[in-house]
Amino acid sequence: MNRIRIRSEKVIEWIMILCSLVSVLTTIGIILVLSVDAFKFFKEVPFVDFLTDTQWTPLFEDKHFGIMPLLSGTLLTTTIAILLAVPVGITIAVFLNEYASKKFTSVVKPLLEVLAAVPTVVYGFFALQFVTPLLQKVIPGLAGFNALSPGIVMGIMIIPYITSLSEDALRAVPKSLREAAYGLGANRFQTAFKVIVPAANSGIVVSVILAISRALGETMIVAIAAGQQPRLTFNPLESVETITTYIVQVSMGDVPQDSLEYRTIFAAGITLFAFTFLLNNISFWMRKKYQHRYE
Amino acid sequence: MVQKDSYITEGSPYGIYKLRVEGLNLYYGTKQALKDISIKIAPNTVTAFIGPSGCGKSTFLRCFNRMNDLIENVTITGSVMVDDIDIYKNMIDVYQYRKKIGMVFQKPNPFPKSIFENVAFGLRINGESSKSVLQGIVESALRQAALWEEVKDNLNKSALTLSGGQQQRLCIARAIAVKPSVLLMDEPASSLDPISTAKIEELIYQLKDQFTIVIVTHNMQQAARVSDKTAFFYLGELIEFDKTDKIFTNPSKEATQNYITGRFG
Numbered sequence A: 001m002n003r004i005r006i007r008s009e010k011v012i013e014w015i016m017i018l019c020s021l022v023s024v025l026t027t028i029g030i031i032l033v034l035s036v037d038a039f040k041f042f043k044e045v046p047f048v049d050f051l052t053d054t055q056w057t058p059l060f061e062d063k064h065f066g067i068m069p070l071l072s073g074t075l076l077t078t079t080i081a082i083l084l085a086v087p088v089g090i091t092i093a094v095f096l097n098e099y100a101s102k103k104f105t106s107v108v109k110p111l112l113e114v115l116a117a118v119p120t121v122v123y124g125f126f127a128l129q130f131v132t133p134l135l136q137k138v139i140p141g142l143a144g145f146n147a148l149s150p151g152i153v154m155g156i157m158i159i160p161y162i163t164s165l166s167e168d169a170l171r172a173v174p175k176s177l178r179e180a181a182y183g184l185g186a187n188r189f190q191t192a193f194k195v196i197v198p199a200a201n202s203g204i205v206v207s208v209i210l211a212i213s214r215a216l217g218e219t220m221i222v223a224i225a226a227g228q229q230p231r232l233t234f235n236p237l238e239s240v241e242t243i244t245t246y247i248v249q250v251s252m253g254d255v256p257q258d259s260l261e262y263r264t265i266f267a268a269g270i271t272l273f274a275f276t277f278l279l280n281n282i283s284f285w286m287r288k289k290y291q292h293r294y295e
Numbered sequence B: 001m002v003q004k005d006s007y008i009t010e011g012s013p014y015g016i017y018k019l020r021v022e023g024l025n026l027y028y029g030t031k032q033a034l035k036d037i038s039i040k041i042a043p044n045t046v047t048a049f050i051g052p053s054g055c056g057k058s059t060f061l062r063c064f065n066r067m068n069d070l071i072e073n074v075t076i077t078g079s080v081m082v083d084d085i086d087i088y089k090n091m092i093d094v095y096q097y098r099k100k101i102g103m104v105f106q107k108p109n110p111f112p113k114s115i116f117e118n119v120a121f122g123l124r125i126n127g128e129s130s131k132s133v134l135q136g137i138v139e140s141a142l143r144q145a146a147l148w149e150e151v152k153d154n155l156n157k158s159a160l161t162l163s164g165g166q167q168q169r170l171c172i173a174r175a176i177a178v179k180p181s182v183l184l185m186d187e188p189a190s191s192l193d194p195i196s197t198a199k200i201e202e203l204i205y206q207l208k209d210q211f212t213i214v215i216v217t218h219n220m221q222q223a224a225r226v227s228d229k230t231a232f233f234y235l236g237e238l239i240e241f242d243k244t245d246k247i248f249t250n251p252s253k254e255a256t257q258n259y260i261t262g263r264f265g
Ligand SMILES: Nc1ncnc2c1ncn2[C@@H]1O[C@H](COP(=O)(O)OP(=O)(O)OP(=O)(O)O)[C@@H](O)[C@H]1O
Pocket: B028, B033, B051, B052, B053, B054, B055, B056, B057, B058, B059, B060, B071
């Protein structure tokens, strides 16, 4: 009896190790594939050009391989999304945590999470067919494809990421701090924003970082509504192309594989990967550093 | 060590009591936690609340600064008068009112901010932003809480780096910085070592000049050492309230006698 149990526990242990190996190997595989082709790319295109050239025209006659236009497109749409999602997401989290009744929270939170479950292609068309025309009424001269509209819609999409994780962080702040603040005569607003939010700031920062990663990697919304013109600009009213859009454009197109044109997507991909990898490490480090604060 | 007061007025007309409770009942949902409590507490005295665990001491203490408002489903009847104003009548601004009542909790609960910002918090939320005013008050509050000498060179260090005893004195400093007139203390020394406890007790004695102090304690010696009057609670009722030396030497109720001699609780 006992021996069977020990045996079956061993089997379960092995299954778990195998499962985690799958994810680790996948990550290593992705990095390898990306680096091999990116390496070939950088044998033909100097790394300095890649970083400093202000044009990205690998598919044209006059070829330029500067990542900056794609990077600016990516950072621009992400920044717009974050500027919208962070204040709104945190405010909702504070509202649910400090002001709303338990019943209200239990209705609103699942509804919010539906936002994250909407397929991004739906968001993409929402941006193109609804938000852009709406914005054009307010902002004359707004291009049909622009950074603003998908940025805003992407912001709406990531609100639940920020709200949900921030709300967890706010809820984890000990009740005793809340009592201390109220005991000193703080009102609800002061308690929320001067005590609870600062005490939860590491968790909130982690939620923001994850949301940034999500926005950086988002493909559909920007591919549909931001356009496909790599342009080094920080003007949200113009059409831009993001790294992800470019990768889709090339991999769906008829560029021959094993050509320099095709390898550009690996160079672009590894740039994006570098950003999200860095962000994930920062959030991991923050979580580790502040984890034990209240234990 | 503590000299007992002779100026606590008995049976005086209304107006000279700092805290006056009449017929207070409190229910958590349908469960009654406080039963028909009436008590009068004179200004500048130390009153100890004693009684077995779960008898309602903390619940009652929290009635004085309406801390129970934070808990859902609490019903309160009767009246709690502070300076002859019924604080459960809706006219009062509860946030403004709480500034007059300082509270120190069982477990030290400093904010995860610097030592300075902890003590300055109550002033800042009142809109005080002058650096020199804040500095002055922070220093005097820390001095009063007998912590100044230990932290004066590290005011910008996180309060969480202090020891438990220091944190609790910091919480006292934070409470008295807003110049309340009443200080509520819920087992303020129960998580501290004997030396820190002695410091806190000494402090309570010092602070009596300026505050009306109510302290919950499980430590009979502590109650005897620091308080002028003692209230004994049992199962949500106030069984006996009298001068501390009377309670500890010659209580009039048998339940009190049993409790202080350690026969239950
Ligand atoms: N938030 C709450 N909800 C429901 N019941 C509560 C709540 N807080 C306290 N009670 C109940 O009210 C009664 C009095 O609790 P209270 O904390 O006031 O006792 P206490 O005398 O302070 O005990 P202790 O000495 O252990 O601190 C207890 O029976 C307790 O279970």
